[in-house]
Amino acid sequence: MDATPAPTYVLSGETGDWEVVIGLEVxxxxxxxxxxxxGASTTFGADPNSQVSLVDAAMPGMLPVINRACVEQAVRTGxxxxxxxxxxxxxxxxxxxxxxxxxxxxxxxxxxxxxxxGTLILDMPDGSSRTVGIERLHxxxxxxxxxxxxxxxxxxxxxxxxxxxxxxxxSKPDMRSPEEAGAYxxxxxxxLRYLGTCDGNMEEGSMRADVNVSVRxxxxxxxxxxxxxxxxxxxxFVMQAIEAEATRHIEVWESGGEVIQETRxxxxxxxxxxxxxxxxxxxxxxxxxxxxxxxxEFDDAFVDGIRATLPELPDDKKARxxxxxxxxxxxxxxxVVDRREADFFEAVAKDRDGKTAANxxxxxxxxxxxxxxxxxxxxxxSAENLGKLIDLIADDTISGRIAKDVYEIMVETGxxxxxxxxxxxxxxxxxxxxIEAAIDEVMAANPDKVEQVRGGKEKLLGWFTGxxxxxxxxxxxxxxxxxxxxxxxxx
Amino acid sequence: MTTLTDLTIAEARKxxxxxxxxxxxxxxxxxxxxxxxxxxxxxxxxxxxxxxEMAAASDARIAKGEAxxxxxxxxxxxxxxxxxxxxxxxxxxxxxxxxxxxxxTVSTNLWNAGAVLLGKANLDEFAMGxxxxxxxxxxxxxxxTRTDQPERKLVPGGSSGGSxxxxxxxxxxxxxxxxxGGSIRQPASFCGITGLKPTYGRCxxxxxxxxxxxxxxxxxxxxxxxxxxxxxxxxxxxxPKDSTSAPIAVPDFAAAIEQGVAGLKVGIPKEYRxxxxxxxxxxxxxxxxxxxxxxxxxxxxxxxxxxxxxALAAYYIVAxxxxxxxxxxxxxxxYGLRVVEDGDSLNDMYCKTRGAGFGAEVKRRxxxxxxxxxxxxxDAYYLKAQKVRALIARDFKTAFDSGVDVILTxxxxxxxxxxxxxxxxxxxxxxxxxxxxxxxxxGLPGLSVPVALTxxxxxxxxxxxxxxxxEDTVLRAGRALEKAAAFTAKPRLLEG
Numbered sequence: 003m004d005a006t007p008a009p010t011y012v013l014s015g016e017t018g019d020w021e022v023v024i025g026l027e028v029x030x031x032x033x034x035x036x037x038x039x040x041g042a043s044t045t046f047g048a049d050p051n052s053q054v055s056l057v058d059a060a061m062p063g064m065l066p067v068i069n070r071a072c073v074e075q076a077v078r079t080g081x082x083x084x085x086x087x088x089x090x091x092x093x094x095x096x097x098x099x100x101x102x103x104x105x106x107x108x109x110x111x112x113x114x115x116x117x118x119x120g121t122l123i124l125d126m127p128d129g130s131s132r133t134v135g136i137e138r139l140h141x142x143x144x145x146x147x148x149x150x151x152x153x154x155x156x157x158x159x160x161x162x163x164x165x166x167x168x169x170x171x172x173s174k175p176d177m178r179s180p181e182e183a184g185a186y187x188x189x190x191x192x193x194l195r196y197l198g199t200c201d202g203n204m205e206e207g208s209m210r211a212d213v214n215v216s217v218r219x220x221x222x223x224x225x226x227x228x229x230x231x232x233x234x235x236x237x238x239f240v241m242q243a244i245e246a247e248a249t250r251h252i253e254v255w256e257s258g259g260e261v262i263q264e265t266r267x268x269x270x271x272x273x274x275x276x277x278x279x280x281x282x283x284x285x286x287x288x289x290x291x292x293x294x295x296x297x298x299e300f301d302d303a304f305v306d307g308i309r310a311t312l313p314e315l316p317d318d319k320k321a322r323x324x325x326x327x328x329x330x331x332x333x334x335x336x337x338v339v340d341r342r343e344a345d346f347f348e349a350v351a352k353d354r355d356g357k358t359a360a361n362x363x364x365x366x367x368x369x370x371x372x373x374x375x376x377x378x379x380x381x382x383x384s385a386e387n388l389g390k391l392i393d394l395i396a397d398d399t400i401s402g403r404i405a406k407d408v409y410e411i412m413v414e415t416g417x418x419x420x421x422x423x424x425x426x427x428x429x430x431x432x433x434x435x436x437i438e439a440a441i442d443e444v445m446a447a448n449p450d451k452v453e454q455v456r457g458g459k460e461k462l463l464g465w466f467t468g469x470x471x472x473x474x475x476x477x478x479x480x481x482x483x484x485x486x487x488x489x490x491x492x493x
Numbered sequence: 494m495t496t497l498t499d500l501t502i503a504e505a506r507k508x509x510x511x512x513x514x515x516x517x518x519x520x521x522x523x524x525x526x527x528x529x530x531x532x533x534x535x536x537x538x539x540x541x542x543x544x545x546e547m548a549a550a551s552d553a554r555i556a557k558g559e560a561x562x563x564x565x566x567x568x569x570x571x572x573x574x575x576x577x578x579x580x581x582x583x584x585x586x587x588x589x590x591x592x593x594x595x596x597x598t599v600s601t602n603l604w605n606a607g608a609v610l611l612g613k614a615n616l617d618e619f620a621m622g623x624x625x626x627x628x629x630x631x632x633x634x635x636x637x638t639r640t641d642q643p644e645r646k647l648v649p650g651g652s653s654g655g656s657x658x659x660x661x662x663x664x665x666x667x668x669x670x671x672x673x674g675g676s677i678r679q680p681a682s683f684c685g686i687t688g689l690k691p692t693y694g695r696c697x698x699x700x701x702x703x704x705x706x707x708x709x710x711x712x713x714x715x716x717x718x719x720x721x722x723x724x725x726x727x728x729x730x731x732x733p734k735d736s737t738s739a740p741i742a743v744p745d746f747a748a749a750i751e752q753g754v755a756g757l758k759v760g761i762p763k764e765y766r767x768x769x770x771x772x773x774x775x776x777x778x779x780x781x782x783x784x785x786x787x788x789x790x791x792x793x794x795x796x797x798x799x800x801x802x803x804a805l806a807a808y809y810i811v812a813x814x815x816x817x818x819x820x821x822x823x824x825x826x827x828y829g830l831r832v833v834e835d836g837d838s839l840n841d842m843y844c845k846t847r848g849a850g851f852g853a854e855v856k857r858r859x860x861x862x863x864x865x866x867x868x869x870x871x872d873a874y875y876l877k878a879q880k881v882r883a884l885i886a887r888d889f890k891t892a893f894d895s896g897v898d899v900i901l902t903x904x905x906x907x908x909x910x911x912x913x914x915x916x917x918x919x920x921x922x923x924x925x926x927x928x929x930x931x932x933x934x935x936g937l938p939g940l941s942v943p944v945a946l947t948x949x950x951x952x953x954x955x956x957x958x959x960x961x962x963x964e965d966t967v968l969r970a971g972r973a974l975e976k977a978a979a980f981t982a983k984p985r986l987l988e989g
Contacts, residue, residue, distance in 0.1 A: 056595060060822040062588065063575045063597060063700040065735050095818050097866070101839055106821020157839075159826065288866035290875060293706035293815055295736050 009220055011179030015252045019220040022248040023228070024183050024213065025137075025175035026240075028190060029168045030200035031144070031208035032075045038143050038167035039066030039109060046206060050160035058165040060104035065294050068093075072167040073298065075199040076116050076141050077308050079169055082197045082315055083136050085120025087305050091140075093295045097288040102146035102159050110170075112289045115140035116298065122173070122193070123317055124185040125335035134186055135174035144168050169200065175214065175225065180241035187211060187237045188339070192316050196341045204235050211240050215247040217255070226251075227261040231268050231275055243268035247275050319344055327356035336364055343368075343378045349385035354392050362388060370413055383412050391419040403476050404428050431478045434486065437470070440478065441490055444469045455491050463487055497522040498663040502566050502720040503747075505666060509555055509565045516555065516565030520548035520609050523567045527611065527664045530636070530986070535649075535659040537572045537630045538580050539612035547609040554607060563727045564607030569665035571656050572613035573620055574600045574711070575700040579610075583702040584618040584628040584652075587823045587830045587850025597700025598732045599669060599711045606727035611665055615655030618852045619820065620676055620704045623925040624916070625654025627854040635684055635909050636662040636984035640950035643985060647909040647951070650680030650925070656714050657684035661984055667715035667724050671701060673708045674808050675905075675929025678941035678956060681714055682904035685943045685952030685982065687971070688714040689721050690929075692962045693936035694739035696725075697732030703819040705812035706737070708933050718942065718972040722746035725964065741962055749965045750972040755790030757970060759783070760897035764801035770924055771906045775953055778945045779903045782955040785944075785977035786901065786970065796897060798888040803881045804931040805923060810865045810878035811934070816855075817862030823850060857919065886935040893960050899970045900958040902928050904941040908951040928956060938964045940971045944978040952982065 009021040037044055040057035057064045080087050094112035095105075117139035124132040146164035150157050171190065177183050191202035191209060202209045216228035231247055234240045246268070254261050265284070266275040314322075316338040323334035337347045337360060351359035367388065371381060391408060394400045400408060400423055411422050423429055431437060444466060445452050455462045463484070470483045497519050500508065508514055524541050544567060551565035575581045575593035582588045596604075604610075617627040625633040625648060633654040635647040649658040653670030657680035660668050670677035672690035681688025689712045696711040703709060713724035726746050732738040761783060766776065783793045825831035825846030832845035851859070865874040892900065906927055916922050932939040938961075941954040955974060959967035 059827055061575075061593065061595070061828070062581070062583070062591070062702045062822070063593075063698070065699050067734060067736055097818050097821060099821065099824065099840075099843055101824075101826050104822060104827060106824060107818055155835075286868045288818070288863065288868075288871075290814060290818070290866055290871070293737075294703075 009178055011181070012220060013217070013248060013252055015256050017256050020217045020248070020252050021178055021220050022244060023175050023216045023218060023225060024177035024244055025228075026173045026177070026183060026186060027212040027214070028171045028187070029210045029212075030079075030171060030194055030202070032072050032141075032167035032169055033199055033201060034069060034071045034075060034167055036069050036071070037165040038069055038072050038141065040165050042165065044166050046208070048162055050158070050162060052162065054161040054164065058104065058161055060106070066109060066292070068295065068298060069167065072141060073116070073300070074308055075167075076139060076169055077305055078197050078312065079171070079194065079199045080117030080120065080139055081305070081309055081312055082193045082199075083117070083120035083122060083139065083171070085136055085139065086118035088114060088116055088118055089300055089302075089305075090114065091116040091298045093141075093292045093298065094289045095292045098285045100145065100148075101157060102148045102161070102164070104146065104161065104164055108143050108145065109292055109295070110142035111140035114297075122186060122189055124182055124189055125320070126181070126185055129330065129332040129335070132182060132185075134176040134182070137172040137174050139169055139171045142168050142170055175216075180244045183213070183244055184237050184241045187240060189316070192339050196313055196315055204237070207235060210235055213240055213243055213247070215244055215251070216261070217248050217251040226255070227263050229261065229264055229266050229275075231266050232278060234268050239268060239270050242270065242273060243275060246273055250275065313341065323356075327351060327360075329356060329360050333360045333364060340378065346378050346381070346385045350389045350392070352389070354389060354396070358392055359389070362392060366409060382414075382416050383409070387412055387418050394419055394423060398430055398432065398479060399423065400428055400430050401476060401480055403471070404430070407476075428477060431474050432482060434482070437474070437478050437482055437486055438490070440470050440473045441466075441483070441486055444473060445490065452491055463491070466491070498526050500666070501717050502563070502666050502715055502723055503717070505566060506564070506723075510560060516548040516551035516609065517545065519565060520544050520567045520611070523611055523664060523666070526662075530662050530664050533634045533636060533658050533662055533664070534631050535615055535633055535655040535662065535664060536569065536612040537582055537584070537615050537628075537655070540579055540610050543579065544609050544611050547604070551607050551609060561605065561607035561727070562723060563603055565609060566607070566666050567609040567611045568603065569611050569614040569656055569659045569668035570600055571616055571653055571669050571671055573616060573671050573702045574669060575702065576600055576610070576613065579613065581613065581702070582630065583620070584616045584630060585850065585852070585855065586629045587847070588702070589629065589830060591829050593700075595700060598697035598734065599701065599728045602730060603669070603724075603727050608727065614653070614659055614665075614668055617652035617654065617676075618855050619702065619816070620652040620671055620673055620709075621816070621854050621858055622651040623675070623679055623922050624648040624910075625651040625680070626912070627651070627852055629852055632912060633658045634912070636986040637683075637685060637909060637951055638985050646912045648683065648912055650683035650905075650909065652676040653680050653688070653714060657681055657686055657688070660684070660686045660714050660716060663987060667713060667720055669711060669728065670714045671704075671709055671711050672929075672933065672939075673704050673710075673812060674933045675926035677712045677714060678904050678929045678939055678954070679925055681941040682943070682952065682954030683909040685954075685980070685984070686714055686716055687718055687721050687940070687942050687975070688712065689725060689940045689964065689967070690932065690938065691725060691729065691964055692739070692938045694737055695729050695741075695938070695962065695964070697730070697735040697738045699732055699734040705815040706819060707815060708812055718750055718940075718968055718975045719747055721940070722750055722968050739962065744965060746964060746968055750968045752969050753789060754786055754970050754973040757786075757791040757898045757966070758896050759786050759791045759793045759970070760796035760892050760900040761793050762796050762798045762801065762892075762900060762902060764798050765902040765928055767906065767927065772908075772947075774947050775903050775906065775908070778947075778953050779901070779955060782901055782944050782974060785974055789973045789977060791970070791973070793901070794897060796892045796895070796900070798885075798892065798931065800881060800884045800888050801931055804885055804934055805927055807878040807881035807885070808926070808930040808934060809861065809923060810874050811882060813858040813862030814865045814875050815862065817859045817866065820851075820855070820859055823847065825850075854919070882934045885931050889931075889935045889937060889958070898959075899966050901970075902956045902958065904928060904954040904956040908947045908949070908953050932956070932958050937961060938967050940967045942971045942974050942978070943980045944974060945980070946982055950985075952980070
């Protein structure tokens with residue numbers, strides 16, 4: 003955190019108020035055609051063990067060779083996190099035995115990661131921002147997958163994932179509420195997707211989070227013992243796991259006990275965490291530099307080449323939307339989450355009023371997409387047509403009310419708004435004569451109400467406007483109707 | 494005419510090109526000799542059928558004038574090199590029936606140069622040993638015997654003991670070895686042949702069963718310096734599949750060996766005269782070696798490699814540490830031995846498989862290595878050993894920077910010992926490598942050349958150490974030593 007303001011998320015215990023300290027380790031699967039140290043494919047969903055090279059299966063005498071594309075993706079991500087890029091980094095072996103870990107060690111980075119400290123800015127729902135520190139980002143291999151439900155007495159192993167490149171992105175323990183952790187994950191996912199370095203699909207497992215949680219009394223400055231909740235696979239579950247784990251810690255401390263450092267798992271069905279292994283059972287990973295690989299080294303030109311291809315990232319885009327387009331911080335942060343949505347908005351807003359465009363996109367279009375359950379790429383209304391619709395309102399061709407109807411037709415038919423307006427005769431009536439005729443009719447039918455207005459009940463003018471609009475099927479220009487009504491009734 | 498099996502590789506190449514005999518005849522002569530000397534147990538898996546096919550193919554290429562540098566030359570392949578379709582055991586029960594579906598880069602290079610595979614040579618299990626007694630496929634016998642105890646069987650050294658024994662016994666014209674701490678040079682010295690550990694990175698490690706990745710290096714073993722140079726030329730080269738393989742061109746090693754040593758500065762390190770376990774006889778042979786090089790026009794200079802005494806200790810941290818990790822893949826899950834009974838857990842399977850699959854020396858080194866890398870011990874052992882390693886490399890660099898072109902030392906502190914000595918104290922066994930380990934830690938090329946027979950009639954080699962990737966100078970000096978020594982003695986086995 004930038005400063006230490008009064009905690010916004012406080013859990014009240016029997017002995018007083020507690021705050022939560024959260025750090026996240028996110029495993030993000032690198033978008034690459036081939037694995038980190040072999041040429042095998044990384045496509046998701048292939049038949050078990052169909053994407054396994056001799057290296058991935060750890061056959062005798064096989065050696066890893068670094069995939070340059072994965073290194074570029076890690077550097078790209080580091081730049082997106084405004085992080086220090088280490089021009090020399092070292093791959094280390096993390097040794098442990100498991101059936102889906104063919105080498106008996108995972109090639110990872112330990113003392114010298116490829117990316118050092120950086121920052122991530124959280125966009126909170128109330129429009130405010132928080133800064134969370136990034137501790138490091140390192141490259142490592144994924145393990146295979148064990149399946150224990152395929153046979154009554156045997157476990158099956160699928161090595162397709164074995165050797166796929168992961169980025170482990172470690173935050174500093176800077177978050178203080180489940181909401182901040184959620185905002186962190188959403189923002190990180192947004193940046194990774196902008197960069198094209200990870201698809202961020204938590205349900206497919208291409209982004210997974212380990213959550214480090216501890217609690218302390220409000221006002222305490224030191225950190226108490228933390229627990230690591232492993233492999234949580236949705237933003238919602240991360241937030242639930244934090245709450246459950248923090249509550250558990252408070253109960254332990256308040257009952258006079260001591261929280262033991264351990265690895266835990268979150269059970270979403272029960273909404274609680276349970277112990278996976280204690281510190282005593284913890285692995286001694288025996289990290290040491292992998293002698294099969296030379297230190298990973300690159301120069302400024304390599305980094306600059308990648309920097310030159312970076313897209314405008316959400317924070318910069320948001321700042322631009324606020325300063326150049328005049329959006330509120332909240333609207334801007336909503337629009338920049340997804341790069342394609344931001345692009346869509348910009349196409350709508352081009353040469354038009356930005357705020358109006360933002361309103362249409364956020365309130366109307368996003369609502370439609372949500373209801374239909376589709377993404378911006380499948381939007382039934384194109385950016386071009388939505389822009390035209392705004393133009394039709396701006397030049398008084400149609401009223402705002404008619405525009406809503408036109409929009410609904412656009413959603414259904416995908417047609418252009420000018421065509422719809424033309425074909426269905428929805429053009430706003432600006433002909434004074436026609437409007438006057440409609441007014442006369444309404445006045446003639448409601449002489450008592452005319453008298454009431456003239457007697458001082460000017461509020462009723464609104465009712466007249468409504469009647470006239472109804473009589474003209476909403477096509478009359480409401481401003482003109484108002485003016486003419488005043489003139490005719492009040493003189 | 495000498496028998497075909499007595500020819501050197503260079504002589505055989507000339508004979509083949511001159512159509513004096515065929516590759517098929519050369520191979521048959523060796524296959525027959527292999528049967529005669531099967532008692533040496535030099536081969537774990539002889540491959541006569543494959544040898545005949547390859548020899549026939551060589552004859553076809555020779556007929557077409559497309560002979561490679563090793564065309565038609567029958568060799569033994571240390572059973573640490575994976576061979577496509579031919580069992581590769583690493584001398585271990587855990588890989589006792591393993592048949593790789595791929596071919597190592599070094600063996601591929603040799604086949605591309607026309608070499609013929611006679612069989613897979615015996616070795617210490619996972620190349621861990623100095624006597625070839627740790628092989629799960631039985632010990633190898635050295636074809637040499639003591640003149641005073643002609644019936645006593647001797648060890649061939651290790652770990653490339655099968656390769657050395659085969660070349661010495663004329664049941665292979667050359668053999669591949671691997672050297673991690675002396676595994677080419679020490680058996681070469683024990684068996685009276687020539688063996689070169691090239692610079693780390695000169696030969697690809699791809700497809701060689703790993704022992705200690707930062708030290709393992711493949712190299713040639715043959716009966717002359719020229720043959721070693723020829724073979725190295727075929728084996729070496731940059732391999733993109735091995736990140737530690739050096740992107741350096743392969744020179745014509747054989748072309749340079751006759752350039753002589755006139756004007757060369759030969760360093761003599763004073764630290765290679767340990768107080769314990771160093772035979773005065775070998776000291777005398779070393780002195781004779783110095784004289785030979787001086788007589789050939791070289792200058793000998795005394796140098797100091799002050800950290801030599803720490804080399805063995807550092808080696809026995811680094812090598813087991815890497816081995817403990819490299820051998821983790823032998824877990825019974827995907828290939829090799831699996832020992833499991835109904836109801837066993839995964840951990841039970843690991844324990845039973847690795848318990849049954851590995852021999853005592855391999856287990857010892859896995860335990861040492863695991864311990865050295867453990868939390869709380871890493872700094873004191875592994876990190877310290879790496880620092881010592883850097884100091885040892887610096888010792889050599891200082892010597893070479895001072896103008897020394899090549900360094901001369903004994904290869905081993907003693908000649909071959911008896912199989913009946915049953916050395917059970919590992920440290921005594923480890924001392925065999927006291928002169929070869931520093932070179933390995935520094936990644937430098939080291940050549941063992943047989944120079945003389947001891948009083949008991951056993952061969953003794955001297956070691957020449959060179960600058961990184963300067964195998965040329967090492968081979969040149971080796972050739973000068975070889976010429977001066979005129980080592981023509983043969984194992985008594987072959988004279989009977």
